[in-house]
Amino acid sequence: MAYEALDFYDIDSLLTDEERMVRDMVRDWVDEKILPNIEKACHDGVFPDEWRVDLGEMGILGAPLEGYGCPGLSYIAYGLICQELERGDSGVRSFASVQGSLAMYPIWDFGSEEQKNHYLPKMTTGEWIGCFGLTEPDYGSNPGDMITRAEDKGDHYLLNGAKMWITNGTIADLAVVWAKLDGVIRGFIVEKGDPGFTAPEMTGKHSLKASVTSELVFQDCKIPKDRILPHVKGLKGPFSCLNNARYGISWGAVGAAQSCFSSAREYALSRIQFDHPIASFQLVQNKLAWMLREITKAQLLAYHLGKKKDEGTWIPEHISLAKMNNVDIALEIARMARDIHGANGILDEYPVMRHMANLESVKTYEGTHDIHNLILGRHITGIQAFTRES
Amino acid sequence: MGIAVLLKQVPDTTAKISVSEGRVDESTVSKWSMSPYDEYALESALQLKESGGGDLVAITCGPARVVKMLTDAAAVGADSLLHILVEDLSALDSTQVQTILAAAVAHSGSDIVFCGKQAADTNAGSTGPGVAHLIDASCVTMVSEVTPDGSSLMAMRSSPNGNERVAVSAPCVFAFDKGITELRRPNVRGIMMAKKKVAETLGPADLGVDISTSSVSIDGHTPPPQKPPGQKFEGADSVAAVVGKLRDEANVI
Amino acid sequence: MDVTVIAETSGDGLHPVTAQLVGAAASIGGTPTVLCAGGTGAAEAASISGVVKVISVVGDCFETFDSGAWAKALNSVTGGDVIIAAASPSGREIAATMAAIRGIPIVQDATDLTPGISVTRPIYSGKAIETSTVTTPCAITLRANAFDSAGEGGSAEVSTVNQSADVAVAVKEAIAKASERLDVAEADIIISGGRGMGDPVNFSHLNEIADMIGAAVGASRAAVDTWEEIPHGMQVGQTGKTVTPSLYIAVGISGAIQHLAGMRTSKYIVAINKDPDAPIFGVADYGIVATWEAALPALKEELGKL
Numbered sequence: 001m002a003y004e005a006l007d008f009y010d011i012d013s014l015l016t017d018e019e020r021m022v023r024d025m026v027r028d029w030v031d032e033k034i035l036p037n038i039e040k041a042c043h044d045g046v047f048p049d050e051w052r053v054d055l056g057e058m059g060i061l062g063a064p065l066e067g068y069g070c071p072g073l074s075y076i077a078y079g080l081i082c083q084e085l086e087r088g089d090s091g092v093r094s095f096a097s098v099q100g101s102l103a104m105y106p107i108w109d110f111g112s113e114e115q116k117n118h119y120l121p122k123m124t125t126g127e128w129i130g131c132f133g134l135t136e137p138d139y140g141s142n143p144g145d146m147i148t149r150a151e152d153k154g155d156h157y158l159l160n161g162a163k164m165w166i167t168n169g170t171i172a173d174l175a176v177v178w179a180k181l182d183g184v185i186r187g188f189i190v191e192k193g194d195p196g197f198t199a200p201e202m203t204g205k206h207s208l209k210a211s212v213t214s215e216l217v218f219q220d221c222k223i224p225k226d227r228i229l230p231h232v233k234g235l236k237g238p239f240s241c242l243n244n245a246r247y248g249i250s251w252g253a254v255g256a257a258q259s260c261f262s263s264a265r266e267y268a269l270s271r272i273q274f275d276h277p278i279a280s281f282q283l284v285q286n287k288l289a290w291m292l293r294e295i296t297k298a299q300l301l302a303y304h305l306g307k308k309k310d311e312g313t314w315i316p317e318h319i320s321l322a323k324m325n326n327v328d329i330a331l332e333i334a335r336m337a338r339d340i341h342g343a344n345g346i347l348d349e350y351p352v353m354r355h356m357a358n359l360e361s362v363k364t365y366e367g368t369h370d371i372h373n374l375i376l377g378r379h380i381t382g383i384q385a386f387t388r389e390s
Numbered sequence: 391m392g393i394a395v396l397l398k399q400v401p402d403t404t405a406k407i408s409v410s411e412g413r414v415d416e417s418t419v420s421k422w423s424m425s426p427y428d429e430y431a432l433e434s435a436l437q438l439k440e441s442g443g444g445d446l447v448a449i450t451c452g453p454a455r456v457v458k459m460l461t462d463a464a465a466v467g468a469d470s471l472l473h474i475l476v477e478d479l480s481a482l483d484s485t486q487v488q489t490i491l492a493a494a495v496a497h498s499g500s501d502i503v504f505c506g507k508q509a510a511d512t513n514a515g516s517t518g519p520g521v522a523h524l525i526d527a528s529c530v531t532m533v534s535e536v537t538p539d540g541s542s543l544m545a546m547r548s549s550p551n552g553n554e555r556v557a558v559s560a561p562c563v564f565a566f567d568k569g570i571t572e573l574r575r576p577n578v579r580g581i582m583m584a585k586k587k588v589a590e591t592l593g594p595a596d597l598g599v600d601i602s603t604s605s606v607s608i609d610g611h612t613p614p615p616q617k618p619p620g621q622k623f624e625g626a627d628s629v630a631a632v633v634g635k636l637r638d639e640a641n642v643i
Numbered sequence: 644m645d646v647t648v649i650a651e652t653s654g655d656g657l658h659p660v661t662a663q664l665v666g667a668a669a670s671i672g673g674t675p676t677v678l679c680a681g682g683t684g685a686a687e688a689a690s691i692s693g694v695v696k697v698i699s700v701v702g703d704c705f706e707t708f709d710s711g712a713w714a715k716a717l718n719s720v721t722g723g724d725v726i727i728a729a730a731s732p733s734g735r736e737i738a739a740t741m742a743a744i745r746g747i748p749i750v751q752d753a754t755d756l757t758p759g760i761s762v763t764r765p766i767y768s769g770k771a772i773e774t775s776t777v778t779t780p781c782a783i784t785l786r787a788n789a790f791d792s793a794g795e796g797g798s799a800e801v802s803t804v805n806q807s808a809d810v811a812v813a814v815k816e817a818i819a820k821a822s823e824r825l826d827v828a829e830a831d832i833i834i835s836g837g838r839g840m841g842d843p844v845n846f847s848h849l850n851e852i853a854d855m856i857g858a859a860v861g862a863s864r865a866a867v868d869t870w871e872e873i874p875h876g877m878q879v880g881q882t883g884k885t886v887t888p889s890l891y892i893a894v895g896i897s898g899a900i901q902h903l904a905g906m907r908t909s910k911y912i913v914a915i916n917k918d919p920d921a922p923i924f925g926v927a928d929y930g931i932v933a934t935w936e937a938a939l940p941a942l943k944e945e946l947g948k949l
Contacts, residue, residue: 004420017458021465021581029575039882059578071578270907271900349864349881349901404887407770414771483748483777484739507732512766514751515735519710520743528811529711531736544815549708552820557813568829605748605778609761612772617911622919622930626937632913632929633945640911640928641788642832642890643856643949 003031005087006258008296011303019077025058026084034088039348042209047095047171055096056126062104064244064309068120070108075309079251079302086252087259090358091211093252098167099123101244103130106176106187109240110232115189119174131172131199133163133190133216134238140165141371142386144235148179148218150188156225157181157188159196159218165365169199169214176229177216178238187229187237196221207361243319246366247309250322251302253330253362254295256355260330260337261291263350267341278340287336294329301325317379324372331359391444391560394500395435395468396491396521399452399459400425400511412610424459427506430569434536435504436467437571442538445469447498451490452479457589464584465576471589472498474597483606484516486599491517492524493597501561502543507531518565527561534570546570644779646673647723648694649741650684651734657684660729660785662691662792667785668727669693669793671758675727677799678717680737681705685801694799702807707814708733714740715808725760726782735784742782749782750775754789769910824850827879830859832890835879835906837863839895839916840935843872848939849894855946861886863896880905894935898923915939 005027012020033054041048055061059071060081066072073081078100086093104123107115122128139146148161159179169175175190175197190197202213229237265288268279278284301322308314334356338345345352363369371386378384401407402421407414424432432448439446448463450456451474460471474490476482482490495503503525508515515531522529534553535546542559548567576584594601618639623632636643646668651658661677661684668675676696679685685699700720704712710733718741728738730752742749755763759776762783766773777783827833834849846860853860861879879886881901891909896902898914898921906912907926914927917934924930931938 017461018581018585021462021576021584022578025576025578025581057577058575063578072582073578266904267900270904344900347901401767403768407767409771414767484742484750485746485748488743508735508751510768512751513768514739514749515732516739516742516749516751519714519736519739520749522711523714523740523743528709529736529740530812531710532732549817551817553818554814555816555818557815558811562811605781606750607776609774609776611766612774614765614769614772617928620924620927620930622924622927622932624932626931626933626941628931628933629938629941630945632931633942633949635929636890636911636913637788637949640890641786642911643946 003027003262006261006292006295007299008292009300011299014303015076015080016074019074019080022060022073022077023080023084026060026081027087029054029058030084030088034092038089038210038354042354045203045209047091047210047212051092051095052126052129056124059124061096061126062100062108062120062124065100065104065108065120068108068116068124070104070120070124074306075247076303076306078248079306082248082252083255083302085255087255089210089354090252090256090362091208093248093255094167094208094211097245097248097252098132099126099130101248102132102241103174103176105244106229106232106237106241107189110187110229110237112226112230114226115229119189128173129168129171131166131168131175131214131216132241133166133175133177135163135165137162137164141368143178143238144185146178146180146185148177150179150181150186152181156222157228159188159190159221159223161218163216165202166199166214166216168212169216170201171212172199175199175216177218184233185235185237186233188223189227189229190218190221190223194221194223207357239316242366243316246319246323247305249362249366250305250319250326253326253359254298254302256359257291257295257298257330257333260334260352260355261288261295263352264288264291264337264340267344267350271342284340287340291333291336294333298326298329317375320367320372320375323366324369327359327363328369331356331363334359391442391502392498392500393435393439393444393446393502393504394495394498395428395432395446395448395463396503396505396517397428397432397448397450397459397463398425398506398509398511399423399450399456400509403510409611409613412612414611422455422459424462425506425509425511427508427510427566427568429573431504431506431564431566432463432466432468433571433573434533434564434566434569436574438502438536438538439467447472447500449491449494449498450474451476451487451494453477457591460589461584461587462576464587465580466574467580468587470498471587473589473591475591475593476601480608481604482601483604484514484520486601486604488517488520488524490594490597490599490601492521493599495521495525497592497597501527503527503563504536505563505565507565507567515565518563522563525561527563528558529563529565530556530558531565532567533564534567536564644671644673644725645723646675646725646727647721648675648677649717649726649728649734649737650677650679650688651729651731652680652683655683657687658729659792660787661688663787663790664727664729664785665691665693666793667756667790668725670790671725671756671760673725676721676723678720680713680717682803689799689801690795690797692794692797694793694797697799697801699801699803700806701803702805704807704810707810707812709810709812710736710740712808712810713737714744716806717741718744719806720804722780724779728782728784730784730786738782738784745780747780747782748777749784750777751784752786753783754786756783756785824853825857825859827859827861827877827886828884831888832856832858833861833879833886833888833909834858834892834894835861835863835896836866836894837896838865838869839897840866841895843870845935846873848935852939852943852946855943863899863902865899893923893927894939896923897921898926
């Protein structure tokens, strides 16, 4: 059967033709390329290179960026792309989020004209893969205290330190790395093959198995002077990137939840116990109704936030709310869907356990669930509660 | 060389069809799609345009909803779009549909026409041969590939004994079976371009076609008859009986 | 009411569906004249009961299939209030072209006719049935095996008419049918094997039957996972292909919910399984409780008789 996305409040009718066409294009691609192959990719622990090529050919990488060969789509369209990709798998959406929002965006917003012309056209076509180095082994929610350092050596910079949990790291052609230069956080572009730079892959994940996760290691890594992003200083740089990526995640989570809902509904209607489809039992209906309710609310959050992104009337706290809420309910829906599938829910025949395991990562990365609560808490009270110091 | 492709929007082949008050209820169709054989016709038309030049016009007939399908055709490379506005296509008889489409082809100035061998809703297969006659063109059906060959065109068609490579000259109509090449996917660039290609909408009267009297009137639609409950037979001796039922009851072999 | 029946041929002879066309013509009160394109099957057509006349239309144009030329030649021989042909690819095409030349409507793929003329036909791939009334003159094509055949024992007069038309289609090359097997996602008939087949070698029996009826061969996930000779591309089910053929034959497949998810919307399902309690029987239209070793040879034999 063709996939019919849950759209209880007809969000579809709010979309422009262009947005709908982009959504359908990605939806068809996910049906055709991701769903038949995702379990094998997860099993093998690889992100198939063919997917990179296709994403580039469709022209959706760096979706909301304009110029330099980039698509220039609306933020709503970017959200829909994330939704459809994550309906396939969070790992595929992660690839696109990192490429577009975390690697291309800082170059586009904070880079020099030369940097933009050099990197962006090849990144939007997928020819070059980017990654984003902020988190460190000992600094996750607290990136401001990062250890990675850059030194100005006159005709070059010297980088020392390590980054961790870096999506796309090992397969990336370039990394946007945040490091302290004279105590101030700055962005640097490190290319594959730069002396002193390695990106070993992290293995053993139970989550995002079709996504490459790596460490970035800098040991007296020498890069030319023109690789610093000239137009940003401080945490504002990485946080700007994260705002866009988190926005995409708020849509992506809806896609994963829709996939789980759709599988659970279909299963409940076809699974017979006590002579009746389990969908006819009140406890199962209660679960399905809760899923529908939460997905519908999440869709409205994501859509309205998208409108605010397109209008430029958003604040970062709006994004925190949507990312936190939508991932939270998606994870709960995945668990509930697994429950409805009974023992069959643990099999790779169904997408639910994979989504569930993926969403555990998504709940934690790009600002953990709790950190987003603290962001909102600060917004409400005016008192920051991240640290004991005032 | 002008190339036209005739497209029809149909309920997606996976969509449920429901009947209420004796008619198929179109409002319950969850997804409308380009008829599958038309997709191959469009793909082949695009390839011919790319190899030999010429303008490709996508033509369709139907209510306002069908324009979306034309825009999809534009997103993969159709140059212009022609929509003949007919509120209820199913009320027209084959002669009327063919006359409208033939007039639309003439309006577009095309002399090479691509279409599907049949549409997925009616599964009739009258349009290609009918339009061919009306525009005085030769017709090849069950086509899987069309390539330019000097001043003529070479088409691969299936025949009862295999495949045949046949040559025809314009004006001609190719009615497509499943094509041999993969269908192209749209991309963002194409979708942005499609935004700028506005469909020309005409009524049948604008083309000089009168659709006031149809010689076919639909009396009603019904859901397919309920299948009898499953029957179970014991032992291999029952195979003959089952094969008989497959032929006579189920009509599937 | 004069009915022109376009004879359906098969190789050098008449296709049995022609007798059904004649039977249908009689059922709406028509007097059938049978046209034999290129003269094929004329003598056989004359022996169909109820046929009043057989016209063997011969000419150079019948050397190559060109519906435009054939329709022109056939149309110039006779008119008729109703043209009836088989809903085969060539029947549909010739009838549609004849109708267009005469400017009369055509209704394709009818499964029932009553005088009047009321036409029943499946639409949306059989998801709905349409009944319509068509005024004469008109053309109608009929689905094979939906109408009763006229009997034998007729002795209609056979006349031969020389009539050709310009052929616009030139055959440059004939390519023999390749014996490549269909993909399950595209086939109209699928025969699938499960782990009950015992050994991947035994899929050869499924292949033989598939070749006889133009089917694709599928497999359950259990078979694909157990035997590396059975590729994933054959898998029908939740993580394999979802299929909706007209006929799905499940052999040695118990019917796990994941398999059913991929094939339960098939139009007709035949299950062959030795376990009478196998869940596959719950979705089967025709269930045969037997081992595949016993059932498949019988199936081969019966299909061979068709």
